[in-house]
Amino acid sequence: MRRLILTILLLLASPASADERGALIGPEDLPSMGNILVLEVSAPGISTPMAHIPGAIHTAFAEDGWTMDYPGLPGMLPPTDELAKRVGALGIGADRSVIIVPTTTDDNGYAAATRVFWSLRMLGHAKLYLLDGGLPGYMAGGRTMTDRLPRPHPITYHPTPTKRWRAAIGQVYEGSSAGTPPIDLRPTSGFMGEVTHPLVKQPGTIIEAVSFPPGAFIDPATGQFRPLDYLAHIFEDTLGKPPGTVVLFSNMGYRAAIGWFAVREIMGLKNVRLFDGSMIQWDQEDREIYNPSNDMGGAIG
Template identity: 30%
Template sequence: MSQSDAQQLVSTQWLEDHLSAPDVKVFDASWHMPDTGRDAKAEYAAAHVPGAVFFDIDEIADTRSALPHMAPPVEKFVSRMRRLGVGDGHRVVVYDQAGLFSAARAWWMLRLFGHRDVAVLDGGLPKWIAEGRPTEDLPPMPRERHFTARRNASLVRDVTQVAMAAKLGDEQIVDARGPARFRGEAPEPRPGLRSGHIPGSKNVHYATLIGEDGALKDEAGLRAAFEEAGVDLGKPVISSCGSGVTACILDLALERLGHRQHSVYDGSWAEWGMYPDLKVEVG
């Protein structure tokens, strides 16, 4: 697979063939739910794709916000990209340690700040390792580059915009959380949050978009997952989840399907579930 064939994804073979290309930069954007007991930074230090730098979703964020890993101010994002050695003209490939979980968040953030030449490694690190491809434990020494950011506000929604969309029905709200959490039958992993979902929203669990090999399903499989949930792929979509990470998998899948009117509710349920004056549906 060449990147021109699928702009959102690159294969493990493509990446190995292009690892030494001067215009290719690789991010390990691994992040794990707190209850997994996994340490993404420690795992990165132990083994990563050669030359990959660590994209810290919790630090490359608006740390002034009480909400988890919200998109940072543009100045901070520019500073971090330069420090990681990514500049204008670089082709960025993002992966994670789960296969496809948090890599889509970094993919979305780069696009949010105007860097469109970014793709997700299909199957992530598990597929890379399973195929016997090389890893290293050496910390890379990136050279600082010039990175220009142009924030694309159409790719993100705040709570006011989502509340208006829920009221008017002009944009579909699609929730990537598991069905039990969506229906309010399972407690939220973050304390203090109500259970349930945004009124009128639809549920496409992110796991239904991923195959057994940890790679994104083909277009037929993706389309089926959205349509079975009642999502009209001809209308705009706002993606939501627990804290804005797996919502980005929905956007990656939509982009793969040629759907261009999609955005991420950055605060997601961590925000909506916190405010008692916002309506919640269960069941």
Template identity: 30%
Template sequence: MTHSLPHDDDATAPLGLPGPVVGTAWLAEHLDDPRLVLVDASSTLNRADEAIPGALLLDLDGPFSDPSSGLPHTLPPAEQLTAAARALGIRRGSTVVAYDGKGLFAAARVWWMLRAAGFERVAVLDGGLPAWAAEDRPTGPHAPAPAEPGDVELVPREEFFVTADDVARALAAPDATVLDARSAGRFAGTEPEPRPGLRPGHMPGAVSLPHTELQTADGHLLPLPELRARFAAAVPEGDRIVTTCGSGLTACVLALGAHLAGREDVAVYDGSWSEWGRPGPRPVAAGPA
């Protein structure tokens, strides 16, 4: 007797993904699949009224952030993360695709958080809403929250995120590289920080790799050979990587790029510059990389 593997069009089997990044053609083909949960993870600055049909709003400033931390976009406790995901109808057998109104900015945060919590069927839409709209594909209002909640259980694993003390140790370690996803000007301290009260500059010993350098001008990820070259130039082979940014969003773009480039020993500094850059004892350097 022979057994055939389930196909994507078998509604009893999970909807498979081609990888952690999907294109607009793949999404269009599977847009009506009931196993798909499509979320608009745009930050409030980049969120548009128009949405890809069926997309739900995923609020990284609200239920998907820890209100007790005093910092933006930090990972919520397991109970809160589970409840927020269930409210979007995410089930154990769901496949989640996240997109962004800017191209690639905040959606990678969803990919990283869900993977951190053991949920692997999650991907980012390459180019986000701009890529979808550029192809004259349909848009409309965001979908309402589903009447039936999901049943997913999300328990984040600690190794995906690090604290300020962990970052300090990584900066001093010979086998670790801290990558800063902010712009070169913010890294150098020549551009103002968007959040008031933060010191300009960067962590001494950190390496500047703006998240935009992993993308084309229209917000698509670079081809794999170019991604590998970016990381080879920034991180010695074998180093573990800690990514940081302003508030934990674009650090996940670097984590996504590192994953695609074959670098698996990666963690995200959740507090990022919103924590490190506060007035206090953490050292800060100025000047270009």
């Protein structure tokens, strides 16, 4: 019941004013950022846009191989050498400042962009930013656009890989001793056990998890991330004081990247991990699953 109440309070809360956002920047910041590479990211099922930020390059999340499928386990982080090849093919060097731009600002668009951001962080890439409001927000300001996409000049990417931002299945409860539960980024219907992914047999969620769907982090009315003080407020009673390691998951670690970006890059917490195996791996290894609907006398809605 407490998990359901947290979700309801989250959806009813009012956002507060914006504060310093770290890696999250606005369109007005681009002219002052010097020699940057703008990387537009299209989510699966989304066509390449017709208009672009001048000088930007484009990547299609699915077609360009930002994840790797293993038997029965889709959407995993590729091995470091494979990922480095794909990044280098886009002309991105390890010391380049990169601004990632979602081409759409729904859950799907931000999930693809933040998952690319997380993947680059896993390679050790330091100079990374994400454009709040994405391509639609940039266009809405009446800024100059182009219909041309330059051809990337492939280079060798030299990674300095880290394991810091990724959770293995044995690390899901790493924050529990500090009172920090795993965070479920799926829609509430998935958390409640009303809807399951085709590769997940059992309805429900990971034991002890709390539900923070993507709307917790992104305001659908503006297509922008919610302000820092709003995020701090909704997490105040959830993460523990001080917070332990925060582990975020979804069905296959795709939408979980939205929460990872918000908690790590906007809120600035130091120990934040994305569990890319997520519910699919948890279920396949027959880990215990909690179905909130069983506590409510049946499914809600």
